Amino acid sequence: MTAAAQGPGYEVVVIGAGHNGLVCAAYLARAGRKVLVLEAAPTVGGAAVTQEFSPGFRVSSCAHLLHLMPEFLCSELALDKHGLEFAANALPTVALSTEREPLVLDAAAHEGLLEPDGSAYAGYRARMAEFAAALQPLFERAPPRLGTGAYADWAGLLRFGWQIRRLGRPRMRELLRIGAMNVYDLLQEHFSDPGLQGALAFDAVLGTNFGPRSPGTVLTLLCRLAAQGAAGVGGLRLPRGGLGALSAALAGAATAAGAEIRTAAAVARILVKDDRAYGVQLRSGEQIRADAVVSNADPKSSLLGLLGAEHLDTGFVRRVHHLRTHGLTAKLHLALRGPPRFSTVPGALQGGRLLVAPSLHYLERCFNSTKYGEYSAAPAMEIIVPTLHDPALAPRGAHVLSAIVQYLPYQLRGGWDAGRQPCVDVLIAALEVHAPGITGLVQAAELLTPLDIEQRFHIQGGHWHHGELAFDQFYMVRPVPGATQYSTPLAGLYLCGAGSHPGGGVMGYAGRNAARRILALRAAA
Amino acid sequence: MSASAPPRTFFEQPLLKTPFHERSRAFSQLDSFVPWAGYTTVDVFSSVEQEYFAIRNSATLYDLTPMVKYRISGPDALRYLNRLVTRDVAKIRPGRVGYCVWCNDAGHLIDDGTIFCLAAGEYRLCTAERQLDWLLDSAIGFDVQLEEVTEQIAALALQGPTSCAVLRRRGLSGVEKLRPFEIGQFQAGPQALMVSRTGFTGDLGYELWMDPASAESQWDALMAAGGTRGVRPIGSRALNIARIEAGFLLPNVDFVSAEHTLRTGRDRSPLELGLAWLVDFGKGHFTGRRSLWKEQQRGVARQLVGLDIEGNKPAHHALLYAERAGDHEVGSVLSATWSPTCKRNIALAMVAAPHFRIGSTMWADIYLNRELVWERRMARALVVERPFFSPERRRATPPADF
Numbered sequence: 001m002t003a004a005a006q007g008p009g010y011e012v013v014v015i016g017a018g019h020n021g022l023v024c025a026a027y028l029a030r031a032g033r034k035v036l037v038l039e040a041a042p043t044v045g046g047a048a049v050t051q052e053f054s055p056g057f058r059v060s061s062c063a064h065l066l067h068l069m070p071e072f073l074c075s076e077l078a079l080d081k082h083g084l085e086f087a088a089n090a091l092p093t094v095a096l097s098t099e100r101e102p103l104v105l106d107a108a109a110h111e112g113l114l115e116p117d118g119s120a121y122a123g124y125r126a127r128m129a130e131f132a133a134a135l136q137p138l139f140e141r142a143p144p145r146l147g148t149g150a151y152a153d154w155a156g157l158l159r160f161g162w163q164i165r166r167l168g169r170p171r172m173r174e175l176l177r178i179g180a181m182n183v184y185d186l187l188q189e190h191f192s193d194p195g196l197q198g199a200l201a202f203d204a205v206l207g208t209n210f211g212p213r214s215p216g217t218v219l220t221l222l223c224r225l226a227a228q229g230a231a232g233v234g235g236l237r238l239p240r241g242g243l244g245a246l247s248a249a250l251a252g253a254a255t256a257a258g259a260e261i262r263t264a265a266a267v268a269r270i271l272v273k274d275d276r277a278y279g280v281q282l283r284s285g286e287q288i289r290a291d292a293v294v295s296n297a298d299p300k301s302s303l304l305g306l307l308g309a310e311h312l313d314t315g316f317v318r319r320v321h322h323l324r325t326h327g328l329t330a331k332l333h334l335a336l337r338g339p340p341r342f343s344t345v346p347g348a349l350q351g352g353r354l355l356v357a358p359s360l361h362y363l364e365r366c367f368n369s370t371k372y373g374e375y376s377a378a379p380a381m382e383i384i385v386p387t388l389h390d391p392a393l394a395p396r397g398a399h400v401l402s403a404i405v406q407y408l409p410y411q412l413r414g415g416w417d418a419g420r421q422p423c424v425d426v427l428i429a430a431l432e433v434h435a436p437g438i439t440g441l442v443q444a445a446e447l448l449t450p451l452d453i454e455q456r457f458h459i460q461g462g463h464w465h466h467g468e469l470a471f472d473q474f475y476m477v478r479p480v481p482g483a484t485q486y487s488t489p490l491a492g493l494y495l496c497g498a499g500s501h502p503g504g505g506v507m508g509y510a511g512r513n514a515a516r517r518i519l520a521l522r523a524a525a
Numbered sequence: 526m527s528a529s530a531p532p533r534t535f536f537e538q539p540l541l542k543t544p545f546h547e548r549s550r551a552f553s554q555l556d557s558f559v560p561w562a563g564y565t566t567v568d569v570f571s572s573v574e575q576e577y578f579a580i581r582n583s584a585t586l587y588d589l590t591p592m593v594k595y596r597i598s599g600p601d602a603l604r605y606l607n608r609l610v611t612r613d614v615a616k617i618r619p620g621r622v623g624y625c626v627w628c629n630d631a632g633h634l635i636d637d638g639t640i641f642c643l644a645a646g647e648y649r650l651c652t653a654e655r656q657l658d659w660l661l662d663s664a665i666g667f668d669v670q671l672e673e674v675t676e677q678i679a680a681l682a683l684q685g686p687t688s689c690a691v692l693r694r695r696g697l698s699g700v701e702k703l704r705p706f707e708i709g710q711f712q713a714g715p716q717a718l719m720v721s722r723t724g725f726t727g728d729l730g731y732e733l734w735m736d737p738a739s740a741e742s743q744w745d746a747l748m749a750a751g752g753t754r755g756v757r758p759i760g761s762r763a764l765n766i767a768r769i770e771a772g773f774l775l776p777n778v779d780f781v782s783a784e785h786t787l788r789t790g791r792d793r794s795p796l797e798l799g800l801a802w803l804v805d806f807g808k809g810h811f812t813g814r815r816s817l818w819k820e821q822q823r824g825v826a827r828q829l830v831g832l833d834i835e836g837n838k839p840a841h842h843a844l845l846y847a848e849r850a851g852d853h854e855v856g857s858v859l860s861a862t863w864s865p866t867c868k869r870n871i872a873l874a875m876v877a878a879p880h881f882r883i884g885s886t887m888w889a890d891i892y893l894n895r896e897l898v899w900e901r902r903m904a905r906a907l908v909v910e911r912p913f914f915s916p917e918r919r920r921a922t923p924p925a926d927f
Contacts, residue, residue, distance in 0.1 A: 275810065309666025310608050313630035313812040318662045482630075489815060 009289035010036045010260075012518070013280055014296060015267045015306065016458075016497070018046025019069075021296030022250035022261075023511030024496040026077050028294075029257035031519050036288065037259060038280065040266035040458060043244070044251045046296065047457040047464070048506055050244030054444035056395040057335040060242040061448065062457070062464060064384055064402045065091070065353065068224070068505040069246075070140075071232035073512060082252030084245060087390035090235035092352040094345055095199035096434045102344050103195050104352075117193045124190045131175050132225035134163045139226060139502040139509045142485040142517050143476045180471065183217035184360050194359035202357040202380065206406055207329050207464045207504065211367030212360045216470045223469060227507050236353055238389050243506065250508075270295075270307045270493060277307075277492035292492050292518060296511070298459050298466035299479040299499040300325060303488065305460070311490055319480035323499075324468040325461030327450035328370050330408035332381075332427050334401040335394070335444040340385060340435045351388035356381040356430065366407040373413035375423060379430050380406040398443070403427070410450040410462055420447055465504025466497050475501055486514040487521070494518055540565040543590035544679045544740035552758045559761065562654065564591040567760040574865070576763035580726050581866050583755030584688045586747060587764055589680035589732060590740075593655050597648040599669040606640060606648060609663050611795055611817070613808040617642045622706045622723050626795050626803055627659075628813030632820060633783035633792035635659060636776060639723060641708060649674070653776045659784065663812065679740040683747065684730030684767075686918055686927040687754035692720070692731060695750040700731070701923035714746060725764060727771020729918045754927075769862045769871060772831060772911035774798060779829065779859045779873055796820055797875070799829045799911070827856065828881040831911035832872040834889050835904045839863050840872050843889040847880065849903050855880045855887055864913055871913045872906070883908050 012028050014021045017039035025037045043049060047062040066086075074084070095103040103112045113121055137159070144156030164172055178186055183204040187197040201212040204221035211217075228235075239245045251261055266283045270293055279289040295302035299320055309317045342350060357363055357380045366376040387399040394400050405427060412419045424445050432439050450462030459466060467479055476484060479499040486494050496514035498504035541564045543549075554571040566588060570576060579585045597606065606614040610625040617623040619642050626637040638652035650660075660671055683691060692700045697711045703722040711718045716739040724730035735743055748756050768775065776782060783792040794817060795804050804817055834840050839861040847853040856876035864871045872889070880887055884907070891902040918924055 275815070304666055310604060311810050313815070314609075314659065314663040314665075315630040315812070317665050321662075321665050 009279070010034050011290060012036070012292045012294055013038060013288055013290040014294045014496070015270075015280060015302070016040075016046055016296030017044035017247070017251065017261060017263070018296045018497065019048045019247060019250055019506055019508055020497050020511030020514075021046065021294070022247065022254050023073065023077070023508040024294055024296065024515045025259040025261075026250065026254035026257050027512055027515035028518065029254055029259035031515075032258075033519075035254070035259040036290070037254065037261040038265045038267055038282070038288075039261065039263045042264045043247075044261060044263060045244050045247030047453070047459065048243040048247045050242030050393075053333045053446040054335040057333075057398070057400050057444065058242065058393045059333045059386065059400050059402050060244065062331060062453065063243055063506050064238075064386065064404070065236050066239050066243065066246055066506055067231055067234070067236045068227040068507045070227070070230040070507070070509070071234075072230075073508050077250065077253040079246070079249040079253060082249040082256065084249035085240040086234070086237045087240040087386070088238040088351065090233075091238065091384070092349055093199065093236070093355060094349050094352045095195050095355045095357065096342065096344065097195050097358055098433060100195075102349070103193075103199060104349060105196075105199060113193060113196060117191045117196055120190050121196065127171075127174070128222070128225055129229060130167065130171065132222050132229050134167055134175065135222055136226040136230050137163055138475065139230065139507075140513070142513050143478070143501050145484060146476060178218050179222075180215065181218045182213050182215050183221055184212040184364070186218050187212075187360065194361075198357040198359045198362055199355050201360055201363055202355050202382070202406070205363060205367070206382065206404065209324065209326060209328050209463070209468050211364045213364055214367075219471065219474070220469050223502065224505070227502075227505060227509075238384070238386055240390055242386065242390075242393065246506065267306060272307070272311050272490065275491060277490055280306075292494060292522070294494045294496050294514060294518065296497045298325065298461075298463075298497060299323060299483065299495060300460040301458060302495060302497075302499075303483070307488075307490065307493065313489065316480070316482045316489055319482065323473065323479055324470070325463045325466070326410040327453060327459075327461055327463035328367075328407050328409065329464055330405040330450060331448040331453070332401075332403040332405050332424070333446040333448075334403075334428070334431075334438075334442050336399040336401055336438070336441040337443055338397065338441055339388065339399050340401055340431075340438045340441060342435045344434070351385060354383040354434075356383070356434065363406075370407050370409040373409050373411055375408050375412070375426070377426055377430075379408075379427060381427075381430070382406070383431070401431070401438075403431070408449055410454075412449070416449050416451050420449070423447060423449075463504075464498075466499035467503075469503045474503075478503065486510075486517045539563075543588050544737040545588045545590065545681070545744055548741060548744045549588060549758060557760065561761070562591040562593060566591060567758070569760040569762050570758055573760075573762045573766070576757065576759040577766050577865060579755065579757040579759060580685050580728060580763060580767045582686065583757065584683060584685040584691045584751060585757055585759040585763075586744070587682040587684065587759050587761075589682050590675075590678075592675070592680060593652045594674045594678055595650045595652075595656070595660060596672040596674045597650055597660075597669060598646060599667075600646065601667040601669045602646045602648055605664060605667040605669040606650075607808060608667070608811050609660070610640070611804040611811055611813070613805045614640060614642075615808070619644050620708045622708060622721050624803070626800055628795065628817070629783045630813060630816065631783070631792065632794045632813035632816030634780055634795055634798060635782050635784050637774060641721065643708070654782065677737070679735050679737040681733045681735075681744070681747070682724055682726075682730060683733060683756075684724045684726040684728055686729055686924075688730050689924045690754050690926055691747065691750050691756055694752065694754065695746060703731070704922045705920055713743060716743065718743065725771070725773055726767040727773065727912055727914055727919060728767065728916065729921075729924050765860075766862050766865070769860050769873060770864050770866060770912065770914035772873070772913060774829075774873075775860065793875075794820055794825070796825045797828055825878065827875055827877045829859070830874055830876050830881045830908045831913060832858070832874050832889070832906040833909045833913075834861075834870040834872060834891075834906045836891075836902065837863055837870055838891050838893055838902060838904070839870065840889040840891045840904065840906070843872075843891050845874060845876060845880075845906065846888045846890060846903075849888050851888065851890060851903065858889065867913050869913065870904075873911075874906075876908070881908060883910060
């Protein structure tokens, strides 16, 4: 640890205090490393923040539920001691319909399904949970590399094979059969109820650039289920104070372990000398030295932006450049004068996770529009009203509606400047169908398009997962060959964000895996 | 398609013709043309031997137009080139030319070429094969403009001991002051002519770069300027003998581009090709640097060498053995020729460690077809310094007035 010994300097500088950056810093600090986290924004959290979007109204800016972060990570970092509380646990999922009673899907049971879908659903759930459980251990480790001949890589591959094989021959065959399928075909095989199909498919495409018929959507679904399985029995949880409270707890854990965090400290570039990263330069011009630099930014921003192509080989740059990073997921926030009323939803379920995804065709049509720079007049949404559980997010009596809108294009034909308000109107009109009268309650509205997400959170392309989760950008090749295992071609530079294995969602695996990898490499060095 | 559109029959004659084609055709006695980079070019005009001796004894014209040319400019042009190639381009000053190679991430050679620094921040890259996709990918993250200008520039190589005299007779006053790898701008008749003291023969010689519209008149004027100094057009076979004597590499003969190899282990690094002098580890990052650094640390497993082989039978494609019995194969010959000037049987060969050291001996298994009967000769081969032929006139400025 030479640079630290020379004077003011750190062993590790983490660029970005997103949840993965904070997790990585916390684990490194717990192992005794001298860590500094640098965040461009005035608060920690990256995209996992709670922001005021209208005076007195606050909301989680991107993800609004916590259901993917593994239980062991929360307890290892003692997030409860650092202030993480939940306003609600195990939210039910309610599939809205204009034509009939809503379907209620929760961990334990389902209501409103006719036979034979009712009995098929239990079998489907159990089988998918088994498959997800077989994949889950992959999340906790750096993926193996091919062609190295190293024992650890062979062991990793064997472990992967064994996880699949121990399902037993019939189930292994079934997993291999469906693994690369699309979720449309899978759900057609199992069910006939369009509402059930739509609701289940929504989880496969949420946050992706895929429609239900896109290849690889069973993989994205299994990944989500795998993370959800490890997150424990809490199910869909609502942190009190929004996702920003999670980030505050992570920052608390990192600070308690000895890490230092500086906000409003935007990194301009990564410093390189003798083919090695030796620190960062802030936009202010200040230089900070470190033995290792870990970037929580997306791979394109980290490698082509902060580092620069001139420090990398052409073939590698080509791969990074071609990463598919355009997001299709947006966020709608409404400040409401009073509680919205979803007319078909029973009172107790108004606070659940409400899905507007009435069929596979509905989702596919939404997706189709975005291919041509448009959006559907019948959008797909995941809606929650967090203030029903956490009233402090809005003034007394007022409410906040937070909706993830799947399938708004990154580049809208005609541009988002002119298209923003018409789009908000379309989305509110779509809500009005299910919650009559909501239009009159709207006091203020905020739409975060993928372009806004790119600009506000410095995620190139605005993709929530820092790059599509697809077979060619998954596991051993995530984000690209040459930057797997959280390392990069440049000595001393590491990645710890959602662009690395196992990808996006508020999970924290990438940050934890990266920290373990860095510790292992430096112990070996 | 409208009735007036020309018939789309280009696919029946897919090779392009250079601006010198009609002149070449007029001189061609054997009508022996071969394709090169999409153009039809002369293999041999009348006699390989006569054309070869013209290179070494008078002056020769060789149509270089198919050489692929890229214009590289913009604020980051120098940084871009330094990241692309293995040598330090900052040392190629305005008005100078430098030989260079570039590699993929694994440090394996993609191609070689010459960089012309026309002015600060204004470069021309000449290569044997088309490279635009690699050049464009290399431009990601750089403020640089790339343009293929192959068809906009006609080029002739004027090579041989009397080449300087021919250019002076052509009216290029001061051309004798050009040092090797230097560029000069001249007025040749009514047209501007860029001249670089470069070439592929290892002899005194120049390369002339011109507007295609003036190509034929320049050719005619050069031929006329020859007079007693003798100017003769040559084809690629005569040039090939000269370039082996000079120790220059030919793509697809001495190495296969890493972008084209299909089999693992067929790629070659500049260190293996004996081009370590072109690899500057101290200049900052370039594509392939990390791989080449590792290769240099562990040492190369094979290297390209020059061989002096006993006898006078060229060792084309010969396998090389450690001992006469032929039990232990140590490499193979890439390019071979009888050198008429050196009076030696020479070859370029890829040889495994440790046999590539200067002074090592091995045995070349030469196959001879003598009136349809194959015979084998085991000939002793000695690793020698390259180039095999490097006359003083190649370097002298001004050159002697031959």
